[in-house]
Amino acid sequence: MIQFDAVHKRFPNGTTAVNDLSLDMPEGGVTVLVGSSGCGKTTTLRMINRMVDPTSGTIRVGGKDVLAQDAAELRRSIGYVIQQAGLFPHRTVLDNIATVPLLLGWNRKKARARAAELLETVGLAADSAKRYPHQLSGGQQQRVGVARALAADPPVLLMDEPFGAVDPVVRAQLQDELLRLQKELSKTIVFVTHDIDEAVRLGDRIAVFRTGGHLVQCAPPAELLARPADDFVADFLGAERGLKLLSLKTLADVPQGPAPEGDWTLALDPAGRPLHWASGDTELPLRPLGDGDSLLAALDESLASPTGLIARVDAAGVLTGVSSRDDIHAHAGRAHTEARTVAA
Numbered sequence: 001m002i003q004f005d006a007v008h009k010r011f012p013n014g015t016t017a018v019n020d021l022s023l024d025m026p027e028g029g030v031t032v033l034v035g036s037s038g039c040g041k042t043t044t045l046r047m048i049n050r051m052v053d054p055t056s057g058t059i060r061v062g063g064k065d066v067l068a069q070d071a072a073e074l075r076r077s078i079g080y081v082i083q084q085a086g087l088f089p090h091r092t093v094l095d096n097i098a099t100v101p102l103l104l105g106w107n108r109k110k111a112r113a114r115a116a117e118l119l120e121t122v123g124l125a126a127d128s129a130k131r132y133p134h135q136l137s138g139g140q141q142q143r144v145g146v147a148r149a150l151a152a153d154p155p156v157l158l159m160d161e162p163f164g165a166v167d168p169v170v171r172a173q174l175q176d177e178l179l180r181l182q183k184e185l186s187k188t189i190v191f192v193t194h195d196i197d198e199a200v201r202l203g204d205r206i207a208v209f210r211t212g213g214h215l216v217q218c219a220p221p222a223e224l225l226a227r228p229a230d231d232f233v234a235d236f237l238g239a240e241r242g243l244k245l246l247s248l249k250t251l252a253d254v255p256q257g258p259a260p261e262g263d264w265t266l267a268l269d270p271a272g273r274p275l276h277w278a279s280g281d282t283e284l285p286l287r288p289l290g291d292g293d294s295l296l297a298a299l300d301e302s303l304a305s306p307t308g309l310i311a312r313v314d315a316a317g318v319l320t321g322v323s324s325r326d327d328i329h330a331h332a333g334r335a336h337t338e339a340r341t342v343a344a
């Protein structure tokens with residue numbers, strides 16, 4: 001969908017921001033650009049919608065050379081979300097979201113109807129429509145930024161550290177929302193972040209850059225974590241690469257057995273939903289996990305559990321069985337071996 005072919009960007013002051021970049025960003029996927037500060041991520045992103053033009057090389061979006069297109073028109077056809085949302089302070093939330101449709105010549109009524117629909121899509125209350133950006137929290141402003149980028153339904157979305165300015169809890173919520181939206185919308189997304197955990201969580205592919213605008217490795221998260229191309233990538237991924245890999249694997253295949261009947265038992269509510277571990281008068285909290293939860297969450301829960309067992313539940317939260325720390329551990333080990341061999 002987006003192809004970089006031998007792209008070079010040197011600014012007039014002599015700085016090389018991007019060096020001989022060849023990279024394909026597949027249609028309907030999230031490509032995350034990561035790397036230390038100043039390694040050329042933002043410049044790469046901005047060359048896609050011609051906010052920056054390359055010095056040499058070719059960039060194609062949907063097969064068309066971006067340099068052969070009118071820059072303003074191209075920009076309107078590509079969604080763009082930046083840190084701190086970049087909203088117009090004197091326009092209401094609704095009018096902010098309707099910006100691009102209005103620029104594209106939609107009538108006001110249709111543009112506002114679309115904006116109202118998008119408010120709901122990004123999880124904002126309808127009464128936010130008439131507020132001004134400063135009357136919203138940072139997280140809400142980011143949602144408006146995403147809604148504005150989606151307004152004209154562009155096939156491509158560029159996101160530059162969109163969640164960089166919000167606290168970790170809100171950040172995780174925004175990441176969840178983006179994953180949910182992406183399941184529905186299948187946009188081609190290019191996402192810049194400093195945060196490797198965010199990259200692993202959101203990316204279908206992760207491109208790691210190093211200073212001087214060099215692409216070092218581009219691979220799906222599991223492959224990157226299992227087989228970093230060199231020490232630079234390994235260092236960038238951090239010491240807990242193995243645990244990060246487990247965050248990508250689900251519990252689904254880990255066997256389940258019946259609930260235990262020893263010292264510790266599982267207390268259930270009348271509907272069969274686990275409440276806590278119980279032994280005599282002692283109660284210990286638990287976190288029930290479903291098939292879609294990660295092996296990392298399962299390991300964490302099994303370490304906290306007095307029996308080493310985790311409570312498995314269905315979509316309704318009803319107990320389906322328990323899994324042991326040993327089974328989770330065995331699957332975790334297998335996930336590593338698999339990732340290494342698949343990548344080899």
Ligand SMILES: Nc1ncnc2c1ncn2[C@@H]1O[C@H](COP(=O)(O)OP(=O)(O)OP(=O)(O)O)[C@@H](O)[C@H]1O
Binds near residue numbers: 011013039042043194
């Ligand atoms: N307009 C410009 N003129 C000159 N140099 C620039 C310009 N824009 C960026 N640069 C330089 O190009 C290099 C790459 O910058 P870029 O913003 O693409 O990096 P980045 O990886 O996005 O960094 P950060 O994570 O800090 O945002 C840096 O050395 C930067 O100083």
